[in-house]
Amino acid sequence: MYTKSILLGILYFFFIHTGFSQSDTLIAKELPDEIKSVIERYNEETFIEDTTAKEKEIGLELDGLIINETISKAGNDFYNQFRKKWDIPGDIKNYTIYISEMPMPGRGNLVSIKINYDEIFQNRISPRMEVIESLADHALSISEQYLVRQQEMEQQLESEDMSGTGIY
Numbered sequence: 001m002y003t004k005s006i007l008l009g010i011l012y013f014f015f016i017h018t019g020f021s022q023s024d025t026l027i028a029k030e031l032p033d034e035i036k037s038v039i040e041r042y043n044e045e046t047f048i049e050d051t052t053a054k055e056k057e058i059g060l061e062l063d064g065l066i067i068n069e070t071i072s073k074a075g076n077d078f079y080n081q082f083r084k085k086w087d088i089p090g091d092i093k094n095y096t097i098y099i100s101e102m103p104m105p106g107r108g109n110l111v112s113i114k115i116n117y118d119e120i121f122q123n124r125i126s127p128r129m130e131v132i133e134s135l136a137d138h139a140l141s142i143s144e145q146y147l148v149r150q151q152e153m154e155q156q157l158e159s160e161d162m163s164g165t166g167i168y
Contacts, residue, residue, distance in 0.1 A: 062096075063093045063094060063095065064088055064093075064095065064096075064097075065096045065097065066079075066082070066083050066086060066096075066097045066099065067096065067097065067098045067099065068099055069098055069099060069100035069101065070099060070100065070101040070111070071101050071103070071109075072101060072103075072109055073127070074108075074109060074125050074126065074127045074132060075099075075101035075109060075111055075125060077129065077132050078099070078101075078111050078125055078132050078135060078136055078139075079099045081132060081133055081136035082099060082113075082136045082139060082140060085136065085137070085140055086140065086143075089144045089147055089148050090148070090151070092147045092148070092150075092151050094116075095115055095116055095147060095150075096115070096116060097113060097114070097115050097143065098113070098114040098115075098117075099111065099112075099113055100112050100113075100114070101125070104124065107124060108124050108125060108126060108127075109124070109125050110122060110123070110124055110125070111123060111124075111125045111135075113139055113142075113143060115143060115146055115147065115150075118146075120142055120143060120146045121138075121139045121142050121143065123135060123138075123139075
């Protein structure tokens with residue numbers, strides 16, 4: 001990464017070896033292509049550093065992912081019903097929902113929902129569509145309640161009452 005001192009050193013070296021003095025004026029057209037490329041790279045790198053710092057400050061993340069880990073048609077139908085009806089409750093961030101399925105021999109399949117690796121819902125799934133829809137509605141309400149409670153707990157932990165110096 002080029003710093004200002006390196007860039008100034010290169011320009012100083014160029015001016016000394018090409019015979020420029022302080023009285024000479026330098027137009028951008030007169031610069032060799034190597035120096036132009038160094039200046040352009042420096043400007044690009046500072047632009048990239050500025051934007052990544054802004055992104056870190058803003059906190060750009062992938063929020064609200066719903067990941068499908070189902071293996072059967074009934075599980076996929078459950079996932080589709082859940083995803084179609086999902087609406088983020090409030091301004092909740094930093095969560096990922098995993099919808100997974102596990103076969104249960106002779107009893108159908110077991111569908112489960114995890115939010116940030118905490119399992120919050122688990123139920124046997126039937127291939128009938130009306131059962132899948134009602135199960136998806138039930139899972140939606142449980143998921144929304146879980147996220148709202150998690151956000152409330154985080155806000156309580158970040159309040160002034162919970163912050164301290166660590167000294168008793």
